[in-house]
Amino acid sequence: MNQASPASSEAATDTPPIVDKGADKAADTVADTEKTTHFGFEQVPEAEKVQRVRQVFDSVASNYDLMNDLMSLGIHRLWKRFTIDLAGVHPGWKILDLAGGTGDLAAAFAPLVAPEGEVILSDINAAMLQEGRNRLINKGLTQGLNYVQANAEALPFASHHFNLVTMAFGLRNVTNKQAALESIFRVLKPGGRLLVLEFSEVKLPVLKQMYDLYSFQILPRLGEMVAKDAESYRYLAESIRMHPNQETLKQMMEQAGFERCSYHNLTGGVVALHSGYKF
Ligand SMILES: C[S@@+](CC[C@H](N)C(=O)[O-])C[C@H]1O[C@@H](n2cnc3c(N)ncnc32)[C@H](O)[C@@H]1O
Numbered sequence: 120m121n122q123a124s125p126a127s128s129e130a131a132t133d134t135p136p137i138v139d140k141g142a143d144k145a146a147d148t149v150a151d152t153e154k155t156t157h158f159g160f161e162q163v164p165e166a167e168k169v170q171r172v173r174q175v176f177d178s179v180a181s182n183y184d185l186m187n188d189l190m191s192l193g194i195h196r197l198w199k200r201f202t203i204d205l206a207g208v209h210p211g212w213k214i215l216d217l218a219g220g221t222g223d224l225a226a227a228f229a230p231l232v233a234p235e236g237e238v239i240l241s242d243i244n245a246a247m248l249q250e251g252r253n254r255l256i257n258k259g260l261t262q263g264l265n266y267v268q269a270n271a272e273a274l275p276f277a278s279h280h281f282n283l284v285t286m287a288f289g290l291r292n293v294t295n296k297q298a299a300l301e302s303i304f305r306v307l308k309p310g311g312r313l314l315v316l317e318f319s320e321v322k323l324p325v326l327k328q329m330y331d332l333y334s335f336q337i338l339p340r341l342g343e344m345v346a347k348d349a350e351s352y353r354y355l356a357e358s359i360r361m362h363p364n365q366e367t368l369k370q371m372m373e374q375a376g377f378e379r380c381s382y383h384n385l386t387g388g389v390v391a392l393h394s395g396y397k398f
Contacts, residue, residue, distance in 0.1 A: 134252075134256055134261050134264075135264070135265050135266060136266070137245065137248050137249065137252060137266040137267070137268055138265070138266065138267050138268065139245070139268040140267055140268060140269040140275035141269075141275065142243045142268045142269050142270045156168050156294055157361045158171045158172070158354070158358075159353065159354045159356075159357030159358050159361065160357045160360075160361070165294050165295070168294045169243075169294055171354075172243075172292045172294075173243070173244055174351075175292075175351045175354050175355075176220075176244040176246065176247050176292075177244065177246045178346070178348050178351050179346060179348065179351050179352075180244070180246035180247050180249075180250050181246075181250065182345060182346040183220060183221050183247065183250060184221055184250075184254075185345065186341075186342070186345060186346055186352075189341060189345060190338060190341065190352075194386065195223075195288075196223075197385075198287075198316060198385050198386070198390050198392070199223050199224060199227070199287060199316070201383070201385060201392060202224065202285065202287065202314055202316050202392055203224065203227045203228070205314065205383075205392065205394065206228075206283055206285065206312075206314060208228055208231040208232060208283065209231075209232075209282075210231070210232060210233065210234070210235065210236060211232060211235040211236045212228075212231075212232045212236045212282040212283060213232075213236060213237045213239075213280060213281045213282055213283075214228050214232060214236070214237070214238045214239070214281060214282065214283045214284070214285070215238075215239050215241060215274075215276070215281045215283070215284045215285070215303075215306065216228065216238060216239065216240050216241065216285050216286075216287075217241050217242075217271050217274075217284055217285065217286045217289060217303065218241075218242055218243070218271060218286050218287070218288070218289020218290070218292070218293075219240040219241055219242050219248075219251060219285075219287075219289075220242055220244075220247045220248075220250070220251055220287075220288075220289070221247065221250045221251040221254055222240050222251035222252075222254055222255050223287070224285050224287055225238050225239075225240040225251070225255065225264065226254075226255055226258060226260055228283075228285075229255075229260050229262065229263055229264050230260075232263055233262055233263055234262065234263070235263075236263055237263050237264075237265065238263055238264050238265070239264075239265045239266070239267055239276075240252070240255070240264065240265070240266050240267075241266070241267045241268070241269050241274075242268065242269075242289075243268065243269065243270050243271070244268075245268055248266055248268055251266070252266050271286070271289065271290075271293050271299040271302060271303070272293060272294065272295050272298040272299045272302055273298070273302060274302045274303065274305070274306050276306045277306070278305050278306060279306075279307070279308045279309065280306050280307075280308065281306055281307050281308060281311055282307075282308055282310075282311050282312070283307075283311060283312050283313075283314070284303045284306065284307060284311070284312075284313050284314075285313075285314045285315075285316070286299075286303070286313070286314070286315050286316070286317075287315075287316040287317075288316060288317060288318070289317075290315055290317050290362070290368075291317055291318065291358050291359065291361070291362035292358060296363070296371060297371055297374065297375065300313075300371055300372055300374075300375035300377070301375045301376070303375075304375045304376045304377060304397055307397040308397070309397055309398055310396065310397070310398065311396070311397050312394060312395070312396050312397075313372070313377060313393075313394070313395050313396075313397075314392060314393070314394055315368070315372075315392070315393040315394075316390065316391075316392050317362060317368070317390065317391060317393070318359040318362060318389065318390055319362070319364060319365050319368075319382075319384070319388055319389070319390060319391035320364035320365060320388055321387055321388045321389055322384060322387055322388035323387040323388070326387045326389070330389060334356035334359065334360075335353075335356055338352050338353075338355070338356050339352045339353045339356070365382050365384065365388070365391045365393075368382070368391070368393055369381070369382055369393060372393060372395040373395075376397065377395030377396060377397060378395065378396050378397070378398050379394075379395065379396050380393065380394065380395040381393070381394050381395075382394065
């Protein structure tokens, strides 16, 4: 078990450590050595994608929050606010914030489920999870929060456990998205809901042109200037273009067993929030 060091010495006493549920092992088992997949616009073996995605998030972890605000001009906060409002969280719920990174959603959910509920901030990447844990501790959030390093494709949780699973800007990085959706379906309780917030297909032609220019010309330069890492931000732009569009993702959710699937386009389809229930 990989126990991460706490953000401060006081926090060590009452804050759970990051529990490594074999994210690396699961990634190796799940990846098919023969098959290839896309990493941005490149075609790579499935097992290599997991490593490359890890390198990206290892590299961006320490600047992630700053870059998120800069890249989206703060709009990611509104997309997440919409997600939190739509989730309609109740006290006592058990929530999994998957690919949760630095924990924006987990931080909002923790007070809403208190005092009996539980929020698990989970991510495949130890560096991102460490940033998230430190950040939540520094906000004074400890009650009902746990941290689990895990691969979304092979979730290490009991079946029928969570009322809500959220995944914000994580699914497009997952090698086998269908396996992840099926794994999420398994861990949800009957009546439980999945919310996937993710970049999607821009629906307004004028916005699309500006967005392409921004993503491929400005974003890598911003990454170079602020985080000294143009490559990772080039990958982020490319991975958005390779992600299934609104209707395709809805169909994939239905195929995984979700019902009453729907989506909201936000900012003209730059981002979509997909919702589906397990009955
Ligand atoms: C763009 S960040 C999103 C973080 C956070 N949810 C947010 O909205 O700010 C994407 C996250 O997905 C995680 N990730 C990538 N592949 C994953 C997988 N197979 N299972 C779980 N998390 C994964 C990355 O480590 C990264 O922290």
